[in-house]
Amino acid sequence: MAAPNASPPRPIRGLVGYARVSTEDQATDAQVDELRAAGCRTIHREHGSGASRARPVLARLMREIGAGDVLVVVRLDRLARSVSHLLSVIEDLETRGAHFRSLRDPIDTSTPQGMFSLQVLGAVAQLERALIAERTKAGMKAAMARGKLPGNPGLREHRPEAIRAASAARQQVYIGDLIASASTWLPTVQRMRPQHSWDDVVRVLNHQGQSWTIEKLRRAVHRLVREKIAAPELIKRSPRRPPQDRLMTLVAGIAIADPNLSLREIAAQLERMRERTPRGGRQWAASSVKALLDQARRLGLAVHDPAPGSLAGRATAAEPL
Template sequence: MSASYPLSSPSLRRLVGYARVSTEDQLNDAQVDELKGAGCAVVHEEHGSGASRTRPVLAKLMRDLGAGDVLVVVRLDRLARSVSHLLEVIEHLDKRGVHFRSLRDPIDTSTPQGMFSLQVLGAVAQLERTLIAERTKAGMKAAKARGRLAGNPGLRERRPEAVRAVAAARKRAYLEELITSAQTWLPTVRRLRPQHSWDDVVRILNRKGHDWTVERLRRAVHHLVGERLAEASLIKRSPKRPPEHRLMTLVAGIAIADPDLTLIEIGQQLERMHERPPRGGRKWQASSVKALLDRARQLGLVTSGPMPGS
């Protein structure tokens, strides 16, 4: 559930607010008023527990924010459930050129003072992880000295409730991992599926530095679709295409994934992927790539724009 409140702002930066409450019967009015008063151009509302990172409104907002934007919250606990989660979110925002500000905390990543406070938080998080690890090791050592087995006794005895609890925890952790990383790969999947096969999508993603297999990518997308965080159309069966049509859609996918590539660079990628030109041989010419890209434009697979240079 979300709502947006447009507000004019003279700031050069676009301030975007995020408000969250724990239950459906609570109201965000106080948070919304404070965020609007701080100059937020838009305020997004979400209802959800602070103990979970599964927040569709926040996930969509993270995808929509662009370089120069500032994500604003009233308090840090409205955004993150822990210091480590907060640092993950801010790190992702920073990679996209997005700043973060908390109105009631000394955190504003657009200022040196705010960055210093963030570094302090990072040191605290590292200390927290170290102390937890040390306590865990000490506890295991003490249990072993008393003759106790480490681990969950319910799992050792295969109690159904313990097995279900562990399975649910693993599912939550997996979903949180997908949501955290989705901004780096899901947009490409959305552009290519279901017109392109899973094999082609994986090859294009891995050329951009990912490390997917077809099985893992299909599982990830199916999981997001099941949680209604991605469109069901992504998992539809790909249509069967003749070989030349497949090359055309593959060239279109590469061009969409990296619009700055030249025709020669697209051909070099195809050679590294061991794809052969339509007329045979192993070497891709710029003219062959251009012909396929022209057809892709005519069919609407690639939006109009400047043709990559040779």
């Protein structure tokens, strides 16, 4: 019998399975059988090392999973490379209204018991990080006392094999970080590119609290395209427009990046960005924003005509990955 104060079970829309093995020589069949027996109709398979951050199948799954879905794995180690990684994935699922379940572990975030187990894991992860930091400091102190220098001796001696290994490791970390953060910036890029310049996209992203340069963003998108995670259309050349059209493309880009903004909210954002009006003023009116959006729409940009107090027009659907 359930406790009187127990939370009601959350609605579950669908079970989505994820099966992973470390090498191409291994098979996911045993995991797939368990996931199907648990009721998963859709199962995503991936071959990748448990220590690697580059999990393109998992990254795509995390972008596609919806509210009410449950991500199901056979064991925790099939999903995450560490406790901190597991907690990060579950936090991302929670923000999307989705849940997580491990068939062989007491983790099911749609139940109070599963959430309690998750809190215990969080405490363990915090202790683990503190112990690792303490051991690292102690080891470095002992090594320096014996006259040993910290770091990779191969790199200090400029050995080619050490340099190649370090470069490959950095690339793995780079692509892993890109995949992990893609949900915060890639949707905006998909909505704006290639109709808008890289400069406009960077300005919109940075106003959302991020920190990009044109070169850094171009490099990131090119890398995701090379890894077949993003569509090649994103890196096509944007159409050339006269300098006087810069404000028009910027306003259209803001509206496309966040379709829920009203004309007044777009005007306030332009003022915070210290953009001058077409006449050189500092204060933007909703009518000025509407005029620029009308101009963008006539030129074929995917912006509808919003009313002054209504939501900004929605752009056409983002290009699929």
